[in-house]
Amino acid sequence: MLPTxxxxxxxxxxxxxxxxxxxxxxxxxxxxxxxxREQVRISxxxxxxxxxxxxxxxxxxxxxxxxxxxxxxxxxxxLLWGQTAENWDWHPQGVVLFLGGDQLFPVxxxxxxxxxxxxxxxxxxxxxxxxxxxxxxxxxxxDALPPExxxxxxxxxxxxxxxxxxxxxxxxxxxxxxxxPGSKAMKLTQGLPYTVAIAAAIQTARPHxxxxxxxxxxxNLSALARYANPVVNPVASRITDITVTVxxxxxxxxxxxxxxGQKIWLWTDYPNHQxxxxxxxxxxxxGASTAELGALAVPMIMMVxxxxxxxxxxxxxxxxxxxxxxxxxxxxxxxxxxxxxQFYQRRRQLFAWPNIWAGEExxxxxxxxxxxxxxxxxxxxxxxxxxxxxxMRSDLQRVRGEAGAARRLVELVVEVATGTxx
Numbered sequence: 279m280l281p282t283x284x285x286x287x288x289x290x291x292x293x294x295x296x297x298x299x300x301x302x303x304x305x306x307x308x309x310x311x312x313x314x315r316e317q318v319r320i321s322x323x324x325x326x327x328x329x330x331x332x333x334x335x336x337x338x339x340x341x342x343x344x345x346x347x348x349x350x351x352x353x354x355x356x357l358l359w360g361q362t363a364e365n366w367d368w369h370p371q372g373v374v375l376f377l378g379g380d381q382l383f384p385v386x387x388x389x390x391x392x393x394x395x396x397x398x399x400x401x402x403x404x405x406x407x408x409x410x411x412x413x414x415x416x417x418x419x420x421d422a423l424p425p426e427x428x429x430x431x432x433x434x435x436x437x438x439x440x441x442x443x444x445x446x447x448x449x450x451x452x453x454x455x456x457x458x459p460g461s462k463a464m465k466l467t468q469g470l471p472y473t474v475a476i477a478a479a480i481q482t483a484r485p486h487x488x489x490x491x492x493x494x495x496x497x498n499l500s501a502l503a504r505y506a507n508p509v510v511n512p513v514a515s516r517i518t519d520i521t522v523t524v525x526x527x528x529x530x531x532x533x534x535x536x537x538x539g540q541k542i543w544l545w546t547d548y549p550n551h552q553x554x555x556x557x558x559x560x561x562x563x564x565g566a567s568t569a570e571l572g573a574l575a576v577p578m579i580m581m582v583x584x585x586x587x588x589x590x591x592x593x594x595x596x597x598x599x600x601x602x603x604x605x606x607x608x609x610x611x612x613x614x615x616x617x618x619x620q621f622y623q624r625r626r627q628l629f630a631w632p633n634i635w636a637g638e639e640x641x642x643x644x645x646x647x648x649x650x651x652x653x654x655x656x657x658x659x660x661x662x663x664x665x666x667x668x669x670m671r672s673d674l675q676r677v678r679g680e681a682g683a684a685r686r687l688v689e690l691v692v693e694v695a696t697g698t699x700x
Contacts, residue, residue: 280696282317285372287393291327291350293495294570295378296334297549299398299437302684303377304343310688315345321366323387324350325357325379329461331495331548357383360390373695381405394694398437398687400569401631406430411694413687416635416679432690435683438573454488455480455657456545456557456576458567461494463505465563467513470505472583474536475518475650476561476657481540483658490543490557491534492550499524499532499544506534518650558667559660561653564629568641572632575674577660577667580630581653582645632677640673 286307290300304320312318322338327350335349348356352363372393376384381397381404388395394410397403399419403412406427413434414420420431457477459469477489493502506522508515522534522542534542545553551574554560560571560578571578633639644653660667 280311280318280692281371282312283369283371284311284318284695285369285393286311286318286320286691287372287374287387287391288320288322289325289374289376289384289387290322290338290378291325291334292329292378293327293331293334293337294329294549295327296324296337298551299377300338301341302437302440303375303687304341306684306688307691308343310685310692319345319369321346321348323348323353323356323362325353325383326350327379329494329496357386360387371695373691375691385409396687396691396694398434400436403431411690413683413690415683418635432686434686434690435679435681436573437683437687438570439678439683440681452488452556453484453486453661454490454557455661456554456560457489457491458560458562458571459491460563460565460567461496466502466505467511468517468583469563470502471511471514471517472581472650472653473561474506474520474522474534474542476653477542478518478520478536478538478540479651479654480657483654484661487661488543489541490545490553492553493544493546495546495548499526499546502544503534559657561657566631568629569631572630572635572641572674573678575671575678577670577674578630578641579653579656579660580641580643580645581648582629582643583648583653632674636673636677640677641670 288300288304290296300322307318307320320343322344324334324338330350335347338344338347346366348362348364356362368391372391374384374388374391374393374395376397381399384395384397385405385408389408395408396411396413397409399412399414401415401419403414403419403423406412406423409430412420412431414431415434415436417433420428420433423431457473459466459473473491480487481489493499503522503524504510506514521537524532525535526532532544532546534544536542547553554571554574554576557576560576561581562568562571562578563580563582568578568580628634628639628643629645630641630643632641633643642656644656
């Protein structure tokens with residue numbers, strides 16, 4: 279029997295987590311537990327996030343299932359001293375549910391409040407000795423835990439898998455190729471010039487194809503366009519001679535206008551899942567975007583060009599310091615990247631998350647000495663074979679798993695709250 283009154287404290291952080299994790303979970307919490315706010319109270323505390331838009335608290339407040347929200351700027355005080363900005367009270371019984379941020383946070387906060395702790399672990403589960411339950415995305419996450427703690431895990435699936443779509447490749451009126459070049463300078467320095475050059479090559483071969491860039495919420499359009507300016511970004515001139523300008527029509531979608539007269543749409547909605555679902559194919563690079571596209575079952579090409587092997591110098595620690603030294607830094611960067619690339623070629627390590635989960639390459643990983651024309655030709659080959667795109671989409675759906683992750687996660691929360699977990 280559920281102990282009442284009960285506090286459910288959700289810890290989250292960024293815009294993606296708020297909209298794709300918190301929203302379905304709080305809806306499911308109300309359905310499975312109680313609509314009575316005196317019996318079950320849901321609070322959301324946001325932690326700082328480098329990708330935050332600043333509107334996360336406002337978004338969460340729009341969820342009718344949530345009773346209380348605290349903004350990220352007030353998080354540190356709560357973490358260190360247990361004090362909220364509005365001096366919230368707490369029921370004697372409660373569960374801290376982690377839905378984004380650092381997994382250490384729910385452990386510290388849960389122990390202070392005397393609440394039980396449940397963590398949704400997408401890629402890795404940590405602090406298992408002090409956590410009461412893990413809702414994990416797949417068996418690989420569970421199996422990476424020490425054997426004595428694996429009984430705490432429940433495979434719930436991907437929370438993003440509930441973003442179902444009934445569209446098919448044949449339903450789309452337009453052929454759109456999307457680009458997710460990232461938000462960090464180290465990716466955009468090469469990623470945006472490559473995007474511009476690939477887009478131009480695709481549109482030259484297929485003028486009816488629309489190109490769209492998914493703009494990260496932390497970037498303004500002028501800042502994005504500067505990465506394609508060889509005066510600001512010297513790497514750009516090594517990749518393409520095409521330049522761009524930002525056009526922002528009043529009341530219409532902004533776009534980059536290339537020096538060849540082509541348009542590259544700039545989609546600034548975030549999260550941009552509905553836009554991504556309209557793409558027949560997307561280009562992305564190593565990182566969480568491969569998981570996002572995989573969860574949405576959007577066909578993709580993961581690209582990591584190493585043509586300019588001296589350009590990537592954004593490493594942590596000592597290698598990063600040496601690579602950015604005057605003079606010897608360039609030689610070190612070339613050598614370090616060359617060794618890393620040779621290691622990859624020998625081991626054929628998988629980098630895209632859907633491939634890691636599947637244990638095989640179900641989406642192409644183009645890592646190596648590829649030109650923009652090479653990437654464009656690969657995309658055109660897929661666009662000309664819709665049956666191949668359909669198979670990739672089906673494989674992604676298979677890896678992603680069935681919908682219902684939010685329901686299964688809340689079932690685990692109920693078991694932990696009642697002390698009936700395995």
